[in-house]
Amino acid sequence: MHTILSKKILTERTWHMRVAAPLVARKCCAGQFIMLRIHESGERIPLTIADWDRAAGFIDIYFQEIGATTELLATLEPGDTILDVVGPLGNPSHVEKIDGTFVMVGGGFGIAAGYPVARAFKEAGNRVVAVLGAKTRKLLICEEMLKSVCDEVYVATNDGSYGTQGLVSDVLQGLLDEGEDIRLVYPVGPPIMMKIISQMTLPHKIKTIVSLNSIMVDGTGMCGSCRVTVAGKTRFVCSEGIDFDGHEVNWDEMMSRQKMYGRQEAVALSHHHEHGACWGGAR
Amino acid sequence: MSDYSKNLTIAERCAIPRQPMPHQDPVERISNFNEVALGWDKDTAVEEAHRCLLCKTPKCVTNCPAEIDIPGFIRKIADGNFLESARILRASSALPAVCGRVCPQESQCELTCSLGKKYQPVAIGRLERFASDYALFEEELPIPDTAPPTGKRVAVVGAGPAGITVAGDLVKLGHEVTLFEALHEPGGVLVYGIPEFRLPKEIVRLELEVIQKLGVRLVKNFVVGRTATVDDLLEEFDAVFLGNGAGAPKFLGIPGENLNGVYSASEYLTRCNLMKSHNFPGNSTPVAEGGKVVVLGGGNVAMDAVRMSLRLGADEATILYRRSRKELPARIEEIENAEAEGVNFNYLVNPVRFIGNEQNWVTGVECLRMELGEPDSSGRCRPLPVKGSEFVVPAEMVIVAIGQSANPIVASTATGIETDERGYFIADDDGRTTKPGVFAGGDIVTGAATVILAIGAGKKSARAIHDYLGDSRWPAEILS
Ligand SMILES: Cc1cc2nc3c(=O)[nH]c(=O)nc-3n(C[C@H](O)[C@H](O)[C@H](O)COP(=O)(O)OP(=O)(O)OC[C@H]3O[C@@H](n4cnc5c(N)ncnc54)[C@H](O)[C@@H]3O)c2cc1C
Ligand SMILES: Cc1cc2nc3c(=O)[nH]c(=O)nc-3n(C[C@H](O)[C@H](O)[C@H](O)COP(=O)(O)OP(=O)(O)OC[C@H]3O[C@@H](n4cnc5c(N)ncnc54)[C@H](O)[C@@H]3O)c2cc1C
Ligand code: SF4
Ligand code: FES
Numbered sequence: 001m002h003t004i005l006s007k008k009i010l011t012e013r014t015w016h017m018r019v020a021a022p023l024v025a026r027k028c029c030a031g032q033f034i035m036l037r038i039h040e041s042g043e044r045i046p047l048t049i050a051d052w053d054r055a056a057g058f059i060d061i062y063f064q065e066i067g068a069t070t071e072l073l074a075t076l077e078p079g080d081t082i083l084d085v086v087g088p089l090g091n092p093s094h095v096e097k098i099d100g101t102f103v104m105v106g107g108g109f110g111i112a113a114g115y116p117v118a119r120a121f122k123e124a125g126n127r128v129v130a131v132l133g134a135k136t137r138k139l140l141i142c143e144e145m146l147k148s149v150c151d152e153v154y155v156a157t158n159d160g161s162y163g164t165q166g167l168v169s170d171v172l173q174g175l176l177d178e179g180e181d182i183r184l185v186y187p188v189g190p191p192i193m194m195k196i197i198s199q200m201t202l203p204h205k206i207k208t209i210v211s212l213n214s215i216m217v218d219g220t221g222m223c224g225s226c227r228v229t230v231a232g233k234t235r236f237v238c239s240e241g242i243d244f245d246g247h248e249v250n251w252d253e254m255m256s257r258q259k260m261y262g263r264q265e266a267v268a269l270s271h272h273h274e275h276g277a278c279w280g281g282a283r
Numbered sequence: 284m285s286d287y288s289k290n291l292t293i294a295e296r297c298a299i300p301r302q303p304m305p306h307q308d309p310v311e312r313i314s315n316f317n318e319v320a321l322g323w324d325k326d327t328a329v330e331e332a333h334r335c336l337l338c339k340t341p342k343c344v345t346n347c348p349a350e351i352d353i354p355g356f357i358r359k360i361a362d363g364n365f366l367e368s369a370r371i372l373r374a375s376s377a378l379p380a381v382c383g384r385v386c387p388q389e390s391q392c393e394l395t396c397s398l399g400k401k402y403q404p405v406a407i408g409r410l411e412r413f414a415s416d417y418a419l420f421e422e423e424l425p426i427p428d429t430a431p432p433t434g435k436r437v438a439v440v441g442a443g444p445a446g447i448t449v450a451g452d453l454v455k456l457g458h459e460v461t462l463f464e465a466l467h468e469p470g471g472v473l474v475y476g477i478p479e480f481r482l483p484k485e486i487v488r489l490e491l492e493v494i495q496k497l498g499v500r501l502v503k504n505f506v507v508g509r510t511a512t513v514d515d516l517l518e519e520f521d522a523v524f525l526g527n528g529a530g531a532p533k534f535l536g537i538p539g540e541n542l543n544g545v546y547s548a549s550e551y552l553t554r555c556n557l558m559k560s561h562n563f564p565g566n567s568t569p570v571a572e573g574g575k576v577v578v579l580g581g582g583n584v585a586m587d588a589v590r591m592s593l594r595l596g597a598d599e600a601t602i603l604y605r606r607s608r609k610e611l612p613a614r615i616e617e618i619e620n621a622e623a624e625g626v627n628f629n630y631l632v633n634p635v636r637f638i639g640n641e642q643n644w645v646t647g648v649e650c651l652r653m654e655l656g657e658p659d660s661s662g663r664c665r666p667l668p669v670k671g672s673e674f675v676v677p678a679e680m681v682i683v684a685i686g687q688s689a690n691p692i693v694a695s696t697a698t699g700i701e702t703d704e705r706g707y708f709i710a711d712d713d714g715r716t717t718k719p720g721v722f723a724g725g726d727i728v729t730g731a732a733t734v735i736l737a738i739g740a741g742k743k744s745a746r747a748i749h750d751y752l753g754d755s756r757w758p759a760e761i762l763s
Contacts, residue, residue, distance in 0.1 A: 023505065023510050023511075024510070027509070027510060037467060041559070041562070041566040042566075042567055043558065043568040043569075044558070044568070068567055069567060084467040084503070084504050085504065086465070086467070086504035086505070086506060086510070087509065087510070088509055088510070089506065089509055217550060217553055217554060217558065218466065220506055220530075220690070220692060221530070221531055221690045221691070221692060222530040222531060222532075222549060222553070222690060223532065223547060223553050224532045224546075224547040224549065224550050227541055229541055234534060234536070234541060239690070239691070239692060252643075253541055253643065256543060256642070256643035257541065257543060259543075260543045260544075260571075261569045264569030265569070267569075268563070268567050268569065271564035271565075272564075272567075
């Protein structure tokens with residue numbers, strides 16, 4: 001049982017939660033994730049560990065309400081418990097001093113997921129730039145958090161309500177055009193964004209590391225649900241990643257696998273809307 | 284003794300027919316998840332027990348990896364002393380109610396049973412199930428005494444058959460045992476792999492309760508290699524046993540294997556058994572269902588997957604196997620059950636690629652016909668492809684059940700524990716690895732095998748760990 005210590009709404013459907021998980025906090029590093037299961041009949045879902053306090057024994061998660069489980073999670077309040085939290089899972093991101101600028105490109109929950117990696121690259125002595133994207137200013141999250149660990153933070157909004165009007169890729173293109181000495185790009189967020197960024201950096205031969213968010217069950221390498229093709233080989237994201245070379249990922253396969261349960265997810269969501277309040281769970 | 288026991292001559296014993304196992308009707312059972320084999324009542328069990336010749340040098344025992352006193356427990360059933368029978372079983376195995384259901388008896392104890400030379404062998408497995416169920420459901424077996432505390436602490440990694448055995452044996456010897464399990468439920472393959480209709484989860488839960496009552500501390504949601512490494516554990520514990528199983532699914536490595544609708548058996552069965560997706564959306568983990576289901580492979584895992592798919596509403600469920608029926612590695616009882624339930628068996632075919640549609644969903648498996656050649660190293664005939672025999676088996680879902688391999692998470696984060704080229708831990712007969720204080724056993728040493736072999740390995744390791752906790756000796760030959 002893991003107690004929710006605090007909860008904050010950041011935008012309409014994006015939440016920050018602080019959860020007691022001393023064993024995870026003791027060991028986790030940038031780039032790792034947890035799997036959680038809210039109650040006895042719940043599914044296991046992966047969420048990135050965005051921050052942690054080893055001494056106090058808690059972790060921070062940021063999540064978007066996009067389906068039955070994340071909607072249910074959003075209804076829990078401080079003091080409520082989550083039945084299972086396991087982690088840290090996945091391999092820590094490879095962090096080193098590089099010869100040039102590190103650019104984290106974040107979209108949606110990916111901004112929070114990329115935060116610990118940006119911070120780790122900053123701590124390793126690098127120049128760190130963040131490019132954050134949102135549909136509109138209201139939906140932008142974690143800007144201040146990123147500012148505290150980056151040399152520069154740029155924002156792109158689709159409607160131009162804040163920062164540059166356009167996409168994160170436009171901002172990245174601008175940085176390239178201005179001659180920023182980019183050596184490593186780290187896109188985190190929706191696969192389509194990661195794919196576009198990877199395609200952009202390929203002709204420039206800029207190393208691009210992506211954090212893949214494929215569908216998972218156990219998160220420990222036991223089932224193969226999360227598999228993707230990277231450089232022509234099948235790899236398990238949870239146990240061999242989650243970071244991979246974005247230039248080698250088979251994006252179309254990755255994206256179609258993410259949609260495998262589209263029909264069932266819709267059923268789960270309407271079931272949750274009808275019965276959501278009556279699960280015999282944590283409270 | 285009791286009114287059950289009869290004094291029979293050998294001829295009279297031989298004349299008793301082997302008692303059949305009542306089953307749920309095949310048509311009915313494929314629309315539920317309840318156990319297929321219904322078990323025996325007392326009279327049937329006693330009757331079968333009277334078939335045993337109570338051999339002085341029992342051939343059955345020599346072929347039992349857990350060296351269970353088989354005539355001993357059978358005699359107690361014949362006497363009507365079922366609880367004592369269960370006690371004898373439990374003295375040799377932490378999971379007798381499980382083994383009675385899932386052991387391949389036909390290639391172990393029942394294969395060498397002396398009665399089997401001329402007649403049908405004694406139904407040892409069914410008797411084992413009867414007596415151990417009796418102690419789980421009818422009359423409780425007293426929890427055995429444990430030795431006084433030794434102050435020694437042991438970490439057991441993985442709550443599968445191997446880990447459960449080691450934990451139970453060591454706690455009885457007075458050691459303080461913590462059992463670490465990666466998943467949210469203990470039991471290993473017994474809970475996430477083998478379906479409810481073959482092994483009710485209640486049985487596994489009750490057997491686990493026994494070792495917890497003995498004092499084993501269970502820590503779930505703890506992934507060794509991630510939550511803590513083996514080296515971390517050695518700072519807190521005097522010895523570590525690795526029983527993390529061969530959990531990683533194997534794939535064929537042929538084109539189209541990552542299409543939607545293609546599952547590893549591990550994923551399919553984990554979704555169904557551990558996450559209970561048959562109950563979706565009440566249980567919120569989804570699984571693909573219905574349509575034409577094709578399962579690749581011929582072992583227990585393939586049988587479980589194909590029979591599960593029928594229960595989830597498959598219109599048609601087909602096994603594709605490279606060799607012929609004779610070579611199917613699954614337990615004979617499960618093959619017969621699958622046949623009775625209407626599974627199609629398509630022998631001597633080998634998949635070469637998966638075919639998909641524009642939505643990246645699988646629509647079929649392209650196969651080659653095979654013919655059997657000379658026997659290979661396993662003694663089974665080697666299947667050889669017939670040139671130009673390509674044909675397509677239509678499928679809306681395909682389950683790949685061609686075996687498991689070692690999950691590298693534990694090994695890759697530990698220092699000094701050597702593995703072979705396939706990632707299995709190198710260990711001596713008693714489970715000593717190349718790192719002093721670290722033992723290993725079960726599937727993670729032998730490769731995917733059986734429940735009883737994992738139990739056997741656990742028993743040996745528990746003895747060796749007990750010795751090591753006393754004298755801290757580590758034979759030099761293992762280290763070199
Ligand atoms: C390594 C990793 C880290 C992640 N980190 C975060 C994070 O920090 N914040 C965040 O908001 N989201 C994160 N996600 C995505 C998150 O796991 C999904 O949003 C969540 O599982 C959706 O569940 P649902 O029931 O609410 O929605 P559903 O209706 O079930 O699904 C909505 C969409 O989420 C995806 N999804 C569904 N089930 C899973 C699953 N079991 N595993 C992965 N994706 C799934 C699918 O693409 C699906 O179309 C991460 C995913 C991975 C793999
Ligand atoms: C579908 C299926 C059907 C089968 N049918 C039969 C049958 O009918 N008869 C038979 O005899 N055998 C059968 N087997 C084989 C049998 O189940 C295995 O040989 C046996 O379970 C091996 O036991 P084990 O303890 O070595 O490993 P497992 O049962 O695999 O248990 C290992 C445990 O370790 C845990 N673990 C793994 N990694 C970690 C980690 N890093 N940290 C902590 N915990 C970890 C796992 O979650 C698991 O609980 C079947 C196997 C499958 C998959
Ligand atoms: S070999 Fe057969 S007959 Fe002899 S003791 Fe064993 S089970 Fe009984
Ligand atoms: S989620 Fe099961 S192997 Fe990755």
